[in-house]
Amino acid sequence: MKTIYFDNNATTSIAPEVLQEMMPYLKEMYGNPSSTHTFGGQLRKSIEEARARVAKLLNAEPEEIIFTSCGTESNNTAIMSAVESLPRKKHIITSAVEHPAVVNFCKYLERKGYRTIFIPVDKKGRFRLDEFSKAVDGDTALVSLMYANNETGVVFPLTEIGEMLKDRGVLFHTDAVQAVGKIPIDLKKLPVDMLSLSGHKLHAPKGIGALYVRKGTGFSPYMIGGHQEQGRRAGTENVASIAGLGKACELAGENLYGEMSYLKGLRDKLETALLKLCPDGRINGDIENRLPNTTNISFKYIDGEAILLKLNEFGVCASSGSACTSGSLTPSHVLKAMDVPAEAIHGSVRFSLSRYNTEAEVEKVIEIMPGIIKELRKLSPYGKER
Ligand code: PLP
Numbered sequence: 472m473k474t475i476y477f478d479n480n481a482t483t484s485i486a487p488e489v490l491q492e493m494m495p496y497l498k499e500m501y502g503n504p505s506s507t508h509t510f511g512g513q514l515r516k517s518i519e520e521a522r523a524r525v526a527k528l529l530n531a532e533p534e535e536i537i538f539t540s541c542g543t544e545s546n547n548t549a550i551m552s553a554v555e556s557l558p559r560k561k562h563i564i565t566s567a568v569e570h571p572a573v574v575n576f577c578k579y580l581e582r583k584g585y586r587t588i589f590i591p592v593d594k595k596g597r598f599r600l601d602e603f604s605k606a607v608d609g610d611t612a613l614v615s616l617m618y619a620n621n622e623t624g625v626v627f628p629l630t631e632i633g634e635m636l637k638d639r640g641v642l643f644h645t646d647a648v649q650a651v652g653k654i655p656i657d658l659k660k661l662p663v664d665m666l667s668l669s670g671h672k673l674h675a676p677k678g679i680g681a682l683y684v685r686k687g688t689g690f691s692p693y694m695i696g697g698h699q700e701q702g703r704r705a706g707t708e709n710v711a712s713i714a715g716l717g718k719a720c721e722l723a724g725e726n727l728y729g730e731m732s733y734l735k736g737l738r739d740k741l742e743t744a745l746l747k748l749c750p751d752g753r754i755n756g757d758i759e760n761r762l763p764n765t766t767n768i769s770f771k772y773i774d775g776e777a778i779l780l781k782l783n784e785f786g787v788c789a790s791s792g793s794a795c796t797s798g799s800l801t802p803s804h805v806l807k808a809m810d811v812p813a814e815a816i817h818g819s820v821r822f823s824l825s826r827y828n829t830e831a832e833v834e835k836v837i838e839i840m841p842g843i844i845k846e847l848r849k850l851s852p853y854g855k856e857r
Pocket residue numbers: 480481540541542543544546570572617619620621646648649669670671678680795
């Protein structure tokens with residue numbers, strides 16, 4: 472049975488071009504970039520080439536890019552660096568729908584005496600600017616907000632938020648792990664000081680990420696040891712994955728608009744058909760302002776996990792809530808924050824597409840879903856009569 476992989480917000484496949492770019496570093500070019508001999512030292516050039524490619528996708532300067540091990544490390548580093556750069560301030564603002572890599576780090580800092588405010592979202596998952604404007608004060612060190620939500624794809628108005636923070640002496644970080652490579656990002660215009668990204672969300676391997684730190688922003692390293700990354704992130708560089716991330720960013724930039732429109736076309740076809748063919752469905756999130764590859768649909772009166780198991784029997788991979796938190800039956804904190812009604816919150820399924828998905832795959836899912844929903848509704852104590 473052929474796998475239909477519609478779970479690209481959880482992770483993506485490595486692009487063939489990326490794998491090809493990485494292979495020499497996994498085989499013959501195994502030296503240590505810090506070595507003085509040519510065999511190792513030549514890898515420094517490869518790292519700098521990759522840095523320039525990552526910077527180009529974001530319209531940043533290469534020296535503003537620090538390679539890390541993942542999105543989580545980038546987020547932790549950004550938050551820690553901000554509070555260490557502004558030691559007298561004890562206040563962090565984030566949102567109610569962030570990834571655990573931000574939420575749990577803020578909670579950790581709360582145990583160390585910091586105060587965190589989690590700004591709510593509305594029913595469509597939109598950031599509550601009114602609540603935000605009341606929350607910023609002279610004690611605020613950092614505002615850390617995601618660019619796009621991993622579960623719903625909803626995009627936050629970072630430009631507007633950044634304008635509100637102008638001249639307030641507050642650092643502004645964005646977790647752009649789900650946005651990079653999916654929508655255009657121009658760091659010459661976007662008013663953020665730091666931005667996190669992760670390789671495995673854009674067809675590079677797992678275990679590689681990057682943190683953008685705007686020139687002039689105070690920075691304090693999180694990983695302490697050797698002098699790598701100009702003393703900003705210690706640890707012998709993961710050269711193969713760094714090269715892979717560089718190539719993945721180049722590929723993403725080459726056809727960003729074409730891919731956005733391709734994915735939006737597939738996503739909209741899937742979404743429209745499922746809402747038409749499966750009764751009692753609803754889209755979670757702001758349909759006007761979402762990543763083009765993501766749809767989060769609730770099928771009322773049934774359990775999303777049960778839908779996933781049925782889809783799995785057909786070789787279809789999707790997700791209910793975030794992949795990082797599934798396995799537990801507590802409803803997604805994102806959908807809870809959006810006040811999704813009780814009969815819909817457990818029945819949510821996220822389909823997230825990539826450039827490697829096809830129209831035929833979308834048609835296959837459209838063909839099988841109505842049967843799955845009908846069967847599960849018959850078993851549901853609330854859905855029997857429907
Ligand atoms: N932030 C967001 C929005 C994510 O979706 C994820 C992964 O799912 C992360 C951070 C963590 O990234 P990584 O898996 O590279 O640590």
